[in-house]
Amino acid sequence: MLAGLTLVAVLFTAGDVDRLLEAGRFREADALARANGDTSEQVEVWFRAGQFRRVLAVPPEEVGRASEPLRFLHRRAAAALRAGGAVEAQTAIEALERGLATSRFDSDAEAAGWSREVQAFRRALDDRAARGAAIRTARARARWTVAAIGVAFVALFVLALGGARGHRPPAAHQRSSKPVR
Amino acid sequence: MTERPRRTRLLLAAGLAGAGTMAVELAAVRLIAPWFGTSQTVWTQVIGVILGGLSLGYVLGGRWAARPAAEARMALLLGAAALWTAALPAIVAPVAGAFVPEGLSLEEAFGVLRWGSLASALLLFLVPAVLFGTIAPQVVEALAETGLDAGRAGGWVLAVGTLGSLAGVWGTAEVLIPVGGLAWTFRTAAGLLAGGALVLAVAARRRRAALPALAAVPLALFVVAPTAALADGWTLIAARTSPYQDVRIVEAPENLGGFRNLVVNESHDSYQSVWFPEAGWLPAGYYYNDVALPWFWSGEPERWRVLILGLGGGTAVRVLEGVVPADVDLEVFGIELDPVVVELAQQHLDLELPPERLVAGRDARAALRQLGGGWDLIYLDCYANQIEIPTHLATLEFFRELEARLAPGGWVAANVGGFSLDDPIVTAIAATLATAFDDDVAVLGVPRARNWSLFARESGELPVAVGADHVTQVPAGAAVVLGPRELPGMARRVGADGGQLLTDQHAPTERLQERSLARASRDGAL
Numbered sequence: 001m002l003a004g005l006t007l008v009a010v011l012f013t014a015g016d017v018d019r020l021l022e023a024g025r026f027r028e029a030d031a032l033a034r035a036n037g038d039t040s041e042q043v044e045v046w047f048r049a050g051q052f053r054r055v056l057a058v059p060p061e062e063v064g065r066a067s068e069p070l071r072f073l074h075r076r077a078a079a080a081l082r083a084g085g086a087v088e089a090q091t092a093i094e095a096l097e098r099g100l101a102t103s104r105f106d107s108d109a110e111a112a113g114w115s116r117e118v119q120a121f122r123r124a125l126d127d128r129a130a131r132g133a134a135i136r137t138a139r140a141r142a143r144w145t146v147a148a149i150g151v152a153f154v155a156l157f158v159l160a161l162g163g164a165r166g167h168r169p170p171a172a173h174q175r176s177s178k179p180v181r
Numbered sequence: 182m183t184e185r186p187r188r189t190r191l192l193l194a195a196g197l198a199g200a201g202t203m204a205v206e207l208a209a210v211r212l213i214a215p216w217f218g219t220s221q222t223v224w225t226q227v228i229g230v231i232l233g234g235l236s237l238g239y240v241l242g243g244r245w246a247a248r249p250a251a252e253a254r255m256a257l258l259l260g261a262a263a264l265w266t267a268a269l270p271a272i273v274a275p276v277a278g279a280f281v282p283e284g285l286s287l288e289e290a291f292g293v294l295r296w297g298s299l300a301s302a303l304l305l306f307l308v309p310a311v312l313f314g315t316i317a318p319q320v321v322e323a324l325a326e327t328g329l330d331a332g333r334a335g336g337w338v339l340a341v342g343t344l345g346s347l348a349g350v351w352g353t354a355e356v357l358i359p360v361g362g363l364a365w366t367f368r369t370a371a372g373l374l375a376g377g378a379l380v381l382a383v384a385a386r387r388r389r390a391a392l393p394a395l396a397a398v399p400l401a402l403f404v405v406a407p408t409a410a411l412a413d414g415w416t417l418i419a420a421r422t423s424p425y426q427d428v429r430i431v432e433a434p435e436n437l438g439g440f441r442n443l444v445v446n447e448s449h450d451s452y453q454s455v456w457f458p459e460a461g462w463l464p465a466g467y468y469y470n471d472v473a474l475p476w477f478w479s480g481e482p483e484r485w486r487v488l489i490l491g492l493g494g495g496t497a498v499r500v501l502e503g504v505v506p507a508d509v510d511l512e513v514f515g516i517e518l519d520p521v522v523v524e525l526a527q528q529h530l531d532l533e534l535p536p537e538r539l540v541a542g543r544d545a546r547a548a549l550r551q552l553g554g555g556w557d558l559i560y561l562d563c564y565a566n567q568i569e570i571p572t573h574l575a576t577l578e579f580f581r582e583l584e585a586r587l588a589p590g591g592w593v594a595a596n597v598g599g600f601s602l603d604d605p606i607v608t609a610i611a612a613t614l615a616t617a618f619d620d621d622v623a624v625l626g627v628p629r630a631r632n633w634s635l636f637a638r639e640s641g642e643l644p645v646a647v648g649a650d651h652v653t654q655v656p657a658g659a660a661v662v663l664g665p666r667e668l669p670g671m672a673r674r675v676g677a678d679g680g681q682l683l684t685d686q687h688a689p690t691e692r693l694q695e696r697s698l699a700r701a702s703r704d705g706a707l
Contacts, residue, residue, distance in 0.1 A: 024664035027651075049665035050466070050628030127284075134282035135292045142280045142296035149303045153237060160240040 017041040021048050040066035040075075047075045052083035060095040073099045074117060081124050086132065093121045184327040187252075190384055191320045192341045194255050197377040198316035199345030200352070201262055201309070204370040205269075206231045207353040209306050211363055212269060214427060214446040216277040217298040220569060221691055226295075230302040231310045238314015245315065246322035253390040255319055256382035260393030262312040263374035267401035269305060270367050277301045288631075291698055317342055354424070362422040364404070371401040418529050423521030430529045441530060443494040443522065453522070453564070454494025456530040461503025462661060463496075468596050468632035470662045471625065472497040473504040475558045475592040475636065477656040478644050484510040486588070488556045490545040490574070491563035492517035494525070495532035504658075514538040516548045518563075546573055546582070554586035561595040570597065572688045575610050579685075580617035580637075587639040593618075595635040600701040602626065602673050606693040607633045608680030616682055621674040625652060628665040645672045 017036075020029035026049055033041035039062040046054045056079050058072075066072040073096040080092035097118055105111040209227045210219050217223045245254060280297030281290065317338050324334035349370075357366040378394035411417055414434035418441065421428050426445040433440050442452035457463060463470055476485050485505060489497050492515030505511050515534055517523050520542040526532035540548045545563050561583075563574045573579060583593045593614065599607035602624060614637040615622045623636040623645040636644065644654040644663075650673055652666040666672050683690065 024661045026664040027667035030668055045668070048628075049668050049671065050626070050630070051668065051670060054670065131282060131285060131289060135285070135289060138280050138282050138293050139296055142293065142300035145280075145300040146296065146303060149300075149307065153233065153307070157237055157240060160237070160244050 017044060021045065036067075037065065038067045039063070040068040040072035043072050043075045047079060052079040055079035056084050056088060056092070060092070063095075063099065070096075070099055070103060070114065074114075077121050081121060081128070086125075086129060089125055089128070093118070093125055096121070187384070188324060188327055188329075190252065190380060191323050192337060193377055194259060194316050194381060195320045195338045195342045196345030196348075197259060197374055198262075198313045199342035199347075200349035201259075201266065201345075201370055201374050202231065202235065202313045203346045203349030204353045204357070204366065205266060205306060205309050205313075207350065208358065208363060208366045208370070209269075209302065211358060211422075211427070212273050212367075213277050213298065213301055213305070216281045217294055217301070218446050219426065220294070220565075222295055223298045226299040226302045227306060230299070230306050234307045234310025235314035238311040238316075239318055241311065242315030242318035246319045250385065250387070251319050251323045251326075252381045253385035253387040255316055256378045256385060256387065256390035257393060258312050258315050258378075259374050259381065260378035260391065260395075260397065262309050263371045263378060263397035264393045264400065265309045265312070266367055266374060267371035267397045267404060269309075270364055271400075271404045273301075273305060276304050288698065288701070358422065359424045367404070368401040371397050375401075419525055421521045421525060423519050425519045425521075428519070428521050428525055430525055443526065443530065445522075454496045454526065454530060456494065456496065456499070459503065460499040460531075463500060465665070466627065466629035467496075468627045468630060468634060469496045469500050470504075471594065471596075471627070471634040472558075472560050473500055474634075474644070474659055474662065475594060476501075476505055476509075477659040478654055479557065479590060479592075479641075481656070481658070482509070482557070484512075485557050486512045486555060487514070487558045487560060488549075488552060488586075489513065489515045489560045489562065490549070491561065492532075492534075492539075493522060493562065494530040495534065496530075497560060497562065498532065498534060512538070514540075514552060516540040516543065516545045516552075518542070518544055546579055549582060549586070555588045556586055556591055557588050558592045558594060559583050559587065561593065564598075569694065570606075570610070570690055572683075572690050573685065575613065575690055576683050576685045576688050577613050577617050580614050584617055584637075584639060589639060590641045591639045593637045597633045597635060598631055599633050599697055600631060600704075602633070602670070604633070605680070605696045605700070606690065607635075607697075608675055609683055609690075609693050610680075611635050611675035612677055612680035613683045615675055615679065616677040619677075621647075621676050623652075623672060624675050625666050625672045626670075628671075643674065645674050647674060649673070 017029045017033050017038075020026075020032065021044070026045060030042075030045045033045050039058060043055050043058055043066075046052075055075055058076065060073065060076065063069045063072055073092070077089070077092040077096045080089040084092070100114055100118060103114075105114070206227060209231075210224055213223065213227075248254070277297070280300055281293055285293075320338050321331065321334045324337060325331050329337070353366055353370075357369055361369070375394035375397045379391055382388070382391035382394065411431060414437075416432045416434075418430040418432050420430075429444050431442050431444060433442070438457070440458075441456040443454035443456075444452045455463065455467065455469070462473075472487075472489070476482070479485075487501060492498070495515065498513050498515065501511060501513055513534065515538065517540070523532065523539065523541040540552070545561075561574065563571055565571050580593065587593065595610060595614070597607050597610050599605075601607075607624065611622045611624050614635060618637045618639070620638070621643060623643045625634045625636070625645070627634060642654070644652050646653040650669045650671075652663050652672045655663045655667060681689075681693065
């Protein structure tokens, strides 16, 4: 097993994790990422495998061990949006933004590309927050509606029952002298 | 002798009230289905509201019964019920929409399902239920005034009212909804109620009493039943109402790939079936791919017989047909409860199973017996209301029936929705399968999805080794699908003691699903 992993590590260098993933060889990609000790590669493997909670469990402090810190932070933010809570998503996106602010890019186009990514994440987070608020509002509205109708229902019921206890003259047919059976 | 026409009119009113109650009740769930679905929770809310309304109506009707002009009053009440019934399709969208924000995912929508459906049911159906309830006591009193004993009058009213209810149930469920759809169901119910109200108003010679009924007629004719809105860029290909649900075929915009989904009722972001132009493996995240895995794990035999329970639009068939080589003698049979789903799939999703291999319109458990045994794979993908596995299709007794119909070394595979490998509903079904098979069950996570594939085998090796936390059997032909499942945490074996045992006697699948959602919400997975 160890020999196999060493061989894999020898055959593939940094960046080859992507190629292994493209070929559907996740276990080898995982082994190589671990052998490389590269957090961004490890996160990439888990992200592509759909293990979003696992990606999210990697602390942002690991960025120092990532060969591609921005991709690491990007995957973490994307995973947080897919499978994390609102606070997790917010924190992950802010970490990505900080990472962008301290990065230097080869071209303006590259910088603009990252900026668009962050904006898209922000929009997704805003949408999610808006949906959360809308759900809370709708649920509160529903509860108040149920409570109001429930109170009206009970009041009407009690009133109707109360009225039925009052005296009234017997109807014509009740006054007839039918034989009791 | 002279009282007979009056008694007939009065009993007609009682019968119509009974029929109207059941028509509204049955159609009510379908009416709010685009927002809340038709789960047991929604049925419970609607039935509860109707029963509550009837009880209040009985009290009010009893109170008004002694007052004069009973027929004119009942004409007003029945007419008002007709008017409300006619208006229901028009007012449901703003009412239900107020409690379900747009754009929610299926899981998010659960947060508003219980309270939203109850509030909507109260606003929409309480008033007509109260109106229906007021009729019976007044008819009893009026019949007694014609010389009948109170007990006899009450007996007649109960009998005719119940017969009316019976007609309402059968007529609505078997004729009106399947044949005419929701709009015609409410039109017909409103029309009959209005007709009864007019008869009473004419007999009472009170023009004003006929006004609500007269207003109901044009309203019923022009109101259209609502349908759920489509997401931006999606195209509606076809829509039908079946005895079970509203079914639609929708097509994704070109930039998303132009695939088609078969969706039902509220759907949100979920779908029942998916169609891509090419048969074969689907992109990552589609659990349907797993239907082909047992063929690889069985050594890629030359003959392969598959029975799919919960055929839907035939997505699993197209995966099998595209993945299993053409020289393999592949026989796929399918059972689907909803015949409309099958018809739409044949028209728009390339479902081409020959008639002798297709059982449409029958429950999977009942139909299973007519198809004999010797199956290499029985694939269970039966769902109701998006997330509910029908209780009778997740029990020990049913799984034993499946096992008895397998060929040697055959498989039972099931698709289960959940959030983790130790999700309560996933482990319960896995443990029940394991009990039926007297062996462990392999549970595989589906990458990027909230689906879990369960594999039980009549005999032979499972694809997950004992104690492993990942798939350990990865045939080359299935590597594209199994690759991600080779990572730790993507699979496990579950034994008979790994979860709650579900039996015909006790299978609380809805409660387990609620626990699953609550846990996912607590863990931040929602």
